[in-house]
Amino acid sequence: MNNIKIYIIIYISFLFMIAVACESILPTAINDDELLDGPIEGLNNEQITQFSRGDFAFNNQIFTTESGLGPIFVSTSCGSCHFGDGKGTPENSIIRFGKLDSMGNPYQILGSPQLQYRSITGYSPEKLPINALFFKVVPPAITGLGYLALVSDSDIISMSDPDDKDNDGISGVVSWGVIPKYLNPNINSIQINGQYIFRFGKKATSYNLFHQTVKAYNQDIGIASQQEPIDVWSGHEIEPEISSQTVIDVHAYLNSLKAPIQRNQSDEEIINGKKIFVNIGCGGCHKETLKTGYSDIEVLSNKVFHPYTDLLLHNMGSDLDDGYTEGSAKTFEWRTPALWGLGLSPNSQGGKFYLMHDGRANSIEEAILMHGGEATLRKLNFQNLPSKDKNNLLKFLNSL
Amino acid sequence: MKIYLYTIKISLIFIFISFDLKALNDKDSNNILNMDAVYNRPLIKLDNQSIAIGGYVETNTQYSIKNGISEGFSFQAKRLTLFFSSTIAKQLKFLSEIEFESGGKEINIEFAALDLEFDPSINLRGGIFVNPIGAFNQNHDGPKWDFIDRPLSATKIIPSTLSNVGFGIYGKYFVSNWVLGYETYLSNGFDDKIIYNAENRTSLSAGKANSFKFEESFSGTPMFTGKIALRNRNYGEIGISYLKGVYNKWQNDGIILDKKRNVSIIALDFNTTLIENKLNINGEVAKVFVELQEGIAPQFGNEQVGFYSDIIYNIYKGRVLNWENAKISLGFRCEFVDFNVGEFYETKTKIFDEIWSITPTLSFRPVGSSVIKINYKYEINYDILGNLPKKIGSIQFGFSTYF
Numbered sequence: 001m002n003n004i005k006i007y008i009i010i011y012i013s014f015l016f017m018i019a020v021a022c023e024s025i026l027p028t029a030i031n032d033d034e035l036l037d038g039p040i041e042g043l044n045n046e047q048i049t050q051f052s053r054g055d056f057a058f059n060n061q062i063f064t065t066e067s068g069l070g071p072i073f074v075s076t077s078c079g080s081c082h083f084g085d086g087k088g089t090p091e092n093s094i095i096r097f098g099k100l101d102s103m104g105n106p107y108q109i110l111g112s113p114q115l116q117y118r119s120i121t122g123y124s125p126e127k128l129p130i131n132a133l134f135f136k137v138v139p140p141a142i143t144g145l146g147y148l149a150l151v152s153d154s155d156i157i158s159m160s161d162p163d164d165k166d167n168d169g170i171s172g173v174v175s176w177g178v179i180p181k182y183l184n185p186n187i188n189s190i191q192i193n194g195q196y197i198f199r200f201g202k203k204a205t206s207y208n209l210f211h212q213t214v215k216a217y218n219q220d221i222g223i224a225s226q227q228e229p230i231d232v233w234s235g236h237e238i239e240p241e242i243s244s245q246t247v248i249d250v251h252a253y254l255n256s257l258k259a260p261i262q263r264n265q266s267d268e269e270i271i272n273g274k275k276i277f278v279n280i281g282c283g284g285c286h287k288e289t290l291k292t293g294y295s296d297i298e299v300l301s302n303k304v305f306h307p308y309t310d311l312l313l314h315n316m317g318s319d320l321d322d323g324y325t326e327g328s329a330k331t332f333e334w335r336t337p338a339l340w341g342l343g344l345s346p347n348s349q350g351g352k353f354y355l356m357h358d359g360r361a362n363s364i365e366e367a368i369l370m371h372g373g374e375a376t377l378r379k380l381n382f383q384n385l386p387s388k389d390k391n392n393l394l395k396f397l398n399s400l
Numbered sequence: 401m402k403i404y405l406y407t408i409k410i411s412l413i414f415i416f417i418s419f420d421l422k423a424l425n426d427k428d429s430n431n432i433l434n435m436d437a438v439y440n441r442p443l444i445k446l447d448n449q450s451i452a453i454g455g456y457v458e459t460n461t462q463y464s465i466k467n468g469i470s471e472g473f474s475f476q477a478k479r480l481t482l483f484f485s486s487t488i489a490k491q492l493k494f495l496s497e498i499e500f501e502s503g504g505k506e507i508n509i510e511f512a513a514l515d516l517e518f519d520p521s522i523n524l525r526g527g528i529f530v531n532p533i534g535a536f537n538q539n540h541d542g543p544k545w546d547f548i549d550r551p552l553s554a555t556k557i558i559p560s561t562l563s564n565v566g567f568g569i570y571g572k573y574f575v576s577n578w579v580l581g582y583e584t585y586l587s588n589g590f591d592d593k594i595i596y597n598a599e600n601r602t603s604l605s606a607g608k609a610n611s612f613k614f615e616e617s618f619s620g621t622p623m624f625t626g627k628i629a630l631r632n633r634n635y636g637e638i639g640i641s642y643l644k645g646v647y648n649k650w651q652n653d654g655i656i657l658d659k660k661r662n663v664s665i666i667a668l669d670f671n672t673t674l675i676e677n678k679l680n681i682n683g684e685v686a687k688v689f690v691e692l693q694e695g696i697a698p699q700f701g702n703e704q705v706g707f708y709s710d711i712i713y714n715i716y717k718g719r720v721l722n723w724e725n726a727k728i729s730l731g732f733r734c735e736f737v738d739f740n741v742g743e744f745y746e747t748k749t750k751i752f753d754e755i756w757s758i759t760p761t762l763s764f765r766p767v768g769s770s771v772i773k774i775n776y777k778y779e780i781n782y783d784i785l786g787n788l789p790k791k792i793g794s795i796q797f798g799f800s801t802y803f
Contacts, residue, residue, distance in 0.1 A: 029468025064596040076600050080699065083785060090746040118695045121592060121648055122657050125695040350749055350785030
């Protein structure tokens, strides 16, 4: 009888331990504002279902030799460069290379040659030719892009000021380009001489998120699609290695990722930091507020949002001029990156910051100090701030 | 070619030594090494037949929470394994082990080998066998373990159960308080799914799944596995083992396609029983080296390491209800795997891709061949960059029994 007692006592104490464990050692949830990934709130059932399919394709579909990887490629899935939908590190950068022609005109060919620096067995990866001009870009965060996709062409044009008519030192040019045949122009899009406004990518060389998705499959993973059937290695048209449905689902996923949520919005210092951001003129390019047009995703339709970008190309000065370019951008021009989610960058960059197009800045302050060209005056304004204001500004940027 | 020479040399050394040593009685339980696990199972002899059969089943329930979000409650029928052994003639045995995993989705022949004994110190084995790398791979039956999950390092680093077709020599020597066992085999090996797999990392478990591996070697080159284990009858056993083979298709019909690329594993295992058989400590450390093709590091690691250690303390032994020799034990496992050892080239930061885990357990053995287990497993998962880890807590309840 004694033995049974012992057994029961042990059993009960173990159950008790588990009960305590459930309370205190089971992992707790991470706050929504600390997470970049996740869908926009208020999607309907079909939209959520499609989002999950896209999520799976983006993050979990790892390409192998059997599913068409390569033969030359940069990485094996979207998610292995875009970790948790946040920024990547120089380890996952993309290198594009080539040469400017003798007239100094930038390449007009969209999706310039990309270096596929990995390969499957039996093939050699591409090597960067000596003396080739190139640039290197780290993966950007991809959250909230659905909102940016819906900013109207006329709003983008109204923010641009190519000849700096208002004399504020900031011009901002629209990136115009010819869209590939498989893309349909957005409703109300503005066309000049057969060219449309390109807004995605660090040089603004993608028309929309569908364009970016198709190019990424083809150039980054070596996956031919119905839209872009040319094999990266052979240059020949091959059978699609991915279903059009998957491309459409991934596009829907990108479109319906939530916008990053600012943290500690009522903190005094952060409120002050935001004022300073405006006062010293950072908002000349990093536009706080934009609005969406009509969308068939209801929750995205006619919404005001706060990305801190104007989607325009700016002259950033000689230090940020890598000598190579693509699309209509000049070598020293970069598209203003959105600053939302900035403070969460280290969560997907291994606990560190790798900012600016190639990840060369290891802190927000370093990134600001690298601004040149049209932003020179604003950088000087920043440098001349009293240290308390400087800290408040940095704190504000970190809360985004 | 080198591998052949090694095998022959090592085998010859043992054959020569064997003439000098005298084999003792093999049946004493203190003489049992991990390498004997395949035959050291409860088997039922059919009447007047030379065939014996047996098997075991493992099943459990699991409730998991990942970063605060419930993964839900599930029942898992992990595996059902059947053994058949037959003594064909004196000193000629055959054993086979067939495993049905995940409710029969996967059926694997884990063992189907013929053993020919010349002397306890020299046996020939041919057929399908478990490669003697580490201890768990050889000795993996659920009812022998006090934890529900297999150790991470013994599934993800050493991809248990790793079995292949081939042949080899093994044997044991007994000197006073010591037992020495050796095993050397040549077999088919891994394929290039070690790299081109859906896990997006170097994975030996993906590279062992090749369904043709019992028919032909993917690389056309045999894989070597060797192990030496030493047991002191009072203290316990340690084993050191090594495996090496080519995993890529380096030639096809005589045309050279690529360099030969090797995968190798080195493992150290230990096992000791102390305090009047009440305390058992066992564990394994394994290191994997993979020769990668240019350019695919650092996403794919060329070095991996794994470790686990189990401590089990028997807190009660005696009668429980109608079971005369029931046992209740408490245990603790700590384990660690690093799928990618090294530093990034560009950022000079550590490559993570690691899992750390601890599991306390309570186990109840009504009889020696059955065990009921309650586990709480806490796992911390780092991605390759070492971003905020995923934390998973699971409460598991399961049983495993020989039948």
